[in-house]
Amino acid sequence: MNVATTNVIAMGDKSVEYAVKISPTARRARIRVSPAGVQVTVPRRSPDSRASSFLRENADWVLEQLRFVQRAGSLRTVRSDGPAVTINGRRMTVRMVEDPGSLRFPKVSLDGDVITIRLPVAGKRDASAALERWIRRQARSAIRARVEFRAREMRRRPGKLFVMGQRTKWGNCSRHRNISINWRLIMAPPEVLDYVVVHELAHLIEPYHSPKFWLVVASFCEGYARHRQWLKENGSALSHLPHPQSAML
Secondary structure (H helix, E strand, O other), rough: OEEEOEEEEEEEEEEEEEEEEOOOOOOEEEEEEEEEEEEEEEEOOOOOHHHHHHHHOOOHHHHHHHHHHHOOOOEEEEEEEOOOOOOOOOOEEEEEEEEEEOOOOOOOEEOOOOOEEEEOOOOOHHHHHHHHHHHHHHHHHHHHHHHHHHHHHHHHOOOOOEEOOOOOEEEEEEOOOOOOHHHHHHHHOHHHHHHHHHHHHHHHOOOOOOHHHHHHHHHHHHHHHHHHHHHHHHHHHHHHOOOOHHHEE
């Protein structure tokens, strides 16, 4: 990956410096705004003007992110080494900061392996609820992608997909061919989520837990017994999210 020299672009009444990374693997342009500055990554065969045009297309978002980065210097850290949560197989630290701006509700963002919960000085400060909502959004995206991939592979078309919050059930396949998957599986190893998806899709081939059913599961998920055992031993822990507000100074 090659890094170009720093460039400057006018955004409204502000001149913004940015660096360009040319990626041989990127499929589309993306922008990263951090305390280190603005960086635009573009696919290798993009026109020379792609980075600047992409910045102009997203000027409002870039300026908002720059304002946030500028404010971040004045944010008071409530907890710098908070509890950890595993998402998609990645262990992430949960950090809370107080935002002196006009924020009315907690806002969650991800940078690397740190989940930051920005809390308003006044207003709603339920960090745990904000964290759960954010994890649910990650779960919906990941589960939908996994179900679509496995459904194509298994040549089955389920009805509707529901991402649910049952505390005692990891998945379900209804008589209407609708698939339900528990969002808490996003906190399990990815191969465990994959097993549950295969398990429920296998019911579209064989409705009952017959020998034929388990042969179907095994043909698409060779280590299913290990993943099933992991859920039996560790599943209850997935019901307990970290409580970042309990660690506030």
